[in-house]
Amino acid sequence: MTSTDTEKQQLTAVPSPPPPAEFSYSGQYAVNPLAEVSFRKMCGQIPKVLHRIARLSWQTDRRAVRLLIGCQALTGLSAAVLLTATARAMKPILGTDAVAERLRDALPALLLVAVAAALARAAGATATYAERRITPRLTTETDTALVEAVCRVEAAAYSEPGFADRQEAAEMGVLRTQVMVTDAQRLMSALIRMITAGGVLSVLNPAMLPLLLLAVLPAGIGAVLAARVDYEIHYANVSDRNVRGMMRWWSTTPKYGDEVRANGMTDYLLFWYRSLSERCDRRTLAAAPRTLRIALLSSLAGGVFLVLTWAVLAWLAVTGRIGIAIAATAVLAVQTMLTSLSQVVVNGAAVFHTSLYLGDMQAFLDAAAERAPKRGKRAVTGPVDEIRLDEVVYQYPGKKTPAVAGVSLTLRRGQILAIVGTNGSGKSTLTRLLTGINLPDKGKVTWNGADLAEVDPATVWRHTGLVPQIFAQWPLRVRENVTLGQPRTVDDGPVWEAVDAVGMREAVEELPDRLDTLLARELFGGAELSGGQWQRLACSRALYRRPSLLILDEPTSQMDPRGEHGIFERIKAIAGDRITVVVTHRLENTRIADHIVVMEHGRITEQGRYEDLVHAGGTFAELLELSQDR
Ligand SMILES: Nc1ncnc2c1ncn2[C@@H]1O[C@H](COP(=O)(O)OP(=O)(O)OP(=O)(O)O)[C@@H](O)[C@H]1O
Numbered sequence: 001m002t003s004t005d006t007e008k009q010q011l012t013a014v015p016s017p018p019p020p021a022e023f024s025y026s027g028q029y030a031v032n033p034l035a036e037v038s039f040r041k042m043c044g045q046i047p048k049v050l051h052r053i054a055r056l057s058w059q060t061d062r063r064a065v066r067l068l069i070g071c072q073a074l075t076g077l078s079a080a081v082l083l084t085a086t087a088r089a090m091k092p093i094l095g096t097d098a099v100a101e102r103l104r105d106a107l108p109a110l111l112l113v114a115v116a117a118a119l120a121r122a123a124g125a126t127a128t129y130a131e132r133r134i135t136p137r138l139t140t141e142t143d144t145a146l147v148e149a150v151c152r153v154e155a156a157a158y159s160e161p162g163f164a165d166r167q168e169a170a171e172m173g174v175l176r177t178q179v180m181v182t183d184a185q186r187l188m189s190a191l192i193r194m195i196t197a198g199g200v201l202s203v204l205n206p207a208m209l210p211l212l213l214l215a216v217l218p219a220g221i222g223a224v225l226a227a228r229v230d231y232e233i234h235y236a237n238v239s240d241r242n243v244r245g246m247m248r249w250w251s252t253t254p255k256y257g258d259e260v261r262a263n264g265m266t267d268y269l270l271f272w273y274r275s276l277s278e279r280c281d282r283r284t285l286a287a288a289p290r291t292l293r294i295a296l297l298s299s300l301a302g303g304v305f306l307v308l309t310w311a312v313l314a315w316l317a318v319t320g321r322i323g324i325a326i327a328a329t330a331v332l333a334v335q336t337m338l339t340s341l342s343q344v345v346v347n348g349a350a351v352f353h354t355s356l357y358l359g360d361m362q363a364f365l366d367a368a369a370e371r372a373p374k375r376g377k378r379a380v381t382g383p384v385d386e387i388r389l390d391e392v393v394y395q396y397p398g399k400k401t402p403a404v405a406g407v408s409l410t411l412r413r414g415q416i417l418a419i420v421g422t423n424g425s426g427k428s429t430l431t432r433l434l435t436g437i438n439l440p441d442k443g444k445v446t447w448n449g450a451d452l453a454e455v456d457p458a459t460v461w462r463h464t465g466l467v468p469q470i471f472a473q474w475p476l477r478v479r480e481n482v483t484l485g486q487p488r489t490v491d492d493g494p495v496w497e498a499v500d501a502v503g504m505r506e507a508v509e510e511l512p513d514r515l516d517t518l519l520a521r522e523l524f525g526g527a528e529l530s531g532g533q534w535q536r537l538a539c540s541r542a543l544y545r546r547p548s549l550l551i552l553d554e555p556t557s558q559m560d561p562r563g564e565h566g567i568f569e570r571i572k573a574i575a576g577d578r579i580t581v582v583v584t585h586r587l588e589n590t591r592i593a594d595h596i597v598v599m600e601h602g603r604i605t606e607q608g609r610y611e612d613l614v615h616a617g618g619t620f621a622e623l624l625e626l627s628q629d630r
Helices: 003-012 039-060 062-093 099-152 155-159 163-204 208-252 254-262 266-318 324-370 427-434 457-461 478-483 493-501 505-510 531-544 561-577 587-592 610-614 619-628
Strands: 386-394 404-412 416-421 442-447 464-467 549-553 579-583 595-600 603-608
Touching (some): 039 062, 039 099, 039 324, 062 099, 062 163, 062 324, 099 163, 099 324, 163 208, 163 324, 208 254, 208 266, 254 266, 266 324, 404 427, 404 579, 416 619, 427 549, 427 579, 478 493, 531 549, 549 561, 561 579, 579 587, 587 619, 595 610, 603 610, 603 619
Parallel strands (some): 416 579, 416 595, 549 579
Antiparallel strands (some): 386 442
16 A cells, blocks of 8 residues: 555544533432332322412413313213213113104203203313413413523522533423413313213213223323333433533534534534434333333233123123113213223323423422522612622632632722733633622622622622623624613614724614614524624623623624724723723733733732733733733
């Protein structure tokens, strides 16, 4: 083989991608609620969840619930009338008189049968209407409650192991709300029809009822056991589904399309996506034999008892123990019982299934409520004259060392503070502590003397404006991208002012609908901005707020020199009214600062003014020299 051949082979031989890492939904919160639960306890969940669905529905639409209850009562009544009227009609029909006479005698009962059947249908249709009035609003309520719970937790919860998996598990509860009222309503009406038919049947012959129950009970047990298997698979797949959901978004959103294509990631991403799906499928398929065994055994047991039921009925009729008319009604009652029992079983299992997912959802909502800020009722009122950090320490959950390890600092109104330091030295974490996004584990942060641990965070964030390193590109109109979080005015004057402040007027005026242009190229009529323009817009959002504390974390990393110069000029011009914090790796930009702190391993290792630090021979001077050494 020539060296050229080897080179060619090396170029064409692309190694196959590694399989995606296997995550498992584990840890102190990941307790499969079914692992230790007995069958009786599982069935015991059904009344509880019915009660819960009723309560939620009642809170959503009382009129619709009343209508539903009325329909259920009508269903029971019409089933009873139908069966008794049928029994009454059977006697003359099976009699020995002339046909015309038999029909005439049976006519009143037959009319009653027709009216009862019509009523039953009407009750069914109205119940569906009532259920459709409840379900969309109930789903919206539950869905919004989940989104709100996630938005409102303390930011530290996001770093907790398993938080995202628990959220994914809770999402299933939201999905189930779309079917839970239907399932509950069908279960209740089937139960009512079953009880009515059972009552009629036990009057006709008491021996039939237990036999029929035995015929359907195995199917009930089978359905609940199958639901349990389904839940176990769902539970085992939570983490993979979560990762797959993220991969799906990252792979398909046009925002990252360039990176995916130009780096040849498509095949790898598709491979990973497919691998995750196949891993979920494998778990599902591995459980299929168990489901089959459950279905076969329950059908076999049910079938045996059903044959027995029909045999007993035939024996009663053949031996003359019951009349032919009664036997015919019994056939109808058995059929009604069987149909409604099957519906009870199917819908009961569905309600049981729902109870499991609702349980996950409720557990997550409870956990989120526990993690909601409980910092006290004190309020920060502007203007903010002083922010102090006193020996502040913060360690992220699951981390071995603190990200901020004992920082003391005083910031005063009118001052510009620059924070510099190597990657991972704790700069962004320090800004999170300054704004009260995270509370320190030790030490305290005070605003005008008030400890942030005792202050309602909403009153703090009313006075802050933050341009984070990674900022959102909101799929909203230009105007909302500027005013989001604080729609202070109804006229556009202040919006244009903020747009001007970041030098974006020309770019916005060129957009098809100026401030009304939707910034989402994925959507019809949407437009897209360049990276630097997005960053200017993020800065304009913070400036529009006119905050007491303005924090800019690498605010100009994507901007051209003109844009960068403009932003820093603006920061200087408005600095008198506020406390300004700039985090940057471009050390030249720290010239505007009144005070610079250099961070290393979560501590402040140097501080002073630009001119002092340049000549101090420390990290700042070293980093500056390196940035100029090209
Ligand atoms: N949400 C988080 N959860 C867990 N650890 C985190 C989180 N955010 C940051 N860290 C860790 O905290 C440490 C400090 O991170 P931080 O983002 O504050 O550094 P930084 O100085 O801003 O870095 P850079 O210059 O790269 O932006 C790092 O070790 C990082 O891995």
